[in-house]
Amino acid sequence: MKLSGRLRILVTLLLLGTVAAFSEGSGPSIATNDATAVSANSAELHGTINPAGGATAGWFEWGTTSALGKRTDAQIFPEGTAAITFAASIRNLEPRTTYYFRAVLYRAVAGAPIINGDVKTFTTSGDAGPSTTSIIVVTGDATALTSSTATLNGTVNPGGAAVSAWFDWGTSRSLGIARTSSTSQAAPRLCRPRSR
Numbered sequence: 001m002k003l004s005g006r007l008r009i010l011v012t013l014l015l016l017g018t019v020a021a022f023s024e025g026s027g028p029s030i031a032t033n034d035a036t037a038v039s040a041n042s043a044e045l046h047g048t049i050n051p052a053g054g055a056t057a058g059w060f061e062w063g064t065t066s067a068l069g070k071r072t073d074a075q076i077f078p079e080g081t082a083a084i085t086f087a088a089s090i091r092n093l094e095p096r097t098t099y100y101f102r103a104v105l106y107r108a109v110a111g112a113p114i115i116n117g118d119v120k121t122f123t124t125s126g127d128a129g130p131s132t133t134s135i136i137v138v139t140g141d142a143t144a145l146t147s148s149t150a151t152l153n154g155t156v157n158p159g160g161a162a163v164s165a166w167f168d169w170g171t172s173r174s175l176g177i178a179r180t181s182s183t184s185q186a187a188p189r190l191c192r193p194r195s196r
Contacts, residue, residue, distance in 0.1 A: 028052040030105035032117035040095040040126025047103025049084045051077055055108040060088050062101035066119055095126030
């Protein structure tokens with residue numbers, strides 16, 4: 001059967017369109033769904049896999065930047081054509097922190113590529129930890145010196161945390177083991193205990 005030029009082009013386009021449409025819909029796919037049960041230190045991640053007739057594995061990659069860096073354990077799914085939803089809980093998160101995550105699919109076929117879902121975010125609840133700075137301790141000069149007593153001076157900036165402060169003193173550079181005035185504080189303070 002001999003086809004005219006126009007008819008041949010039309011038949012070719014129809015066949016190519018059908019093949020392209022079949023190819024696009026026939027492979028496995030994955031979608032990253034919203035996180036749920038988000039608390040100050042945990043969240044549940046969700047995804048949907050379409051295995052497209054083959055056995056597949058799925059997991060989540062997550063982290064505090066879009067580079068992710070951590071992953072959940074892989075979950076194995078049997079052959080099938082129906083969409084499968086799956087979830088994984090992650091714990092030990094920092095409060096009031098934004099996390100990035102995506103669902104990932106691997107088809108159990110030699111040479112099959114890993115398929116990544118879109119990256120989504122969630123932010124944990126709760127209070128942020130105290131902002132801390134370095135702890136700074138400065139030993140000041142001794143004052144009120146007599147033959148048997150002296151006032152030891154120093155300042156402590158605990159960097160926003162509660163700390164204990166004291167003086168080690170003695171008759172040599174090794175100081176000895178005597179200590180005076182153990183103090184717990186959260187704000188900068190001048191320490192002036194009197195030695196004995």
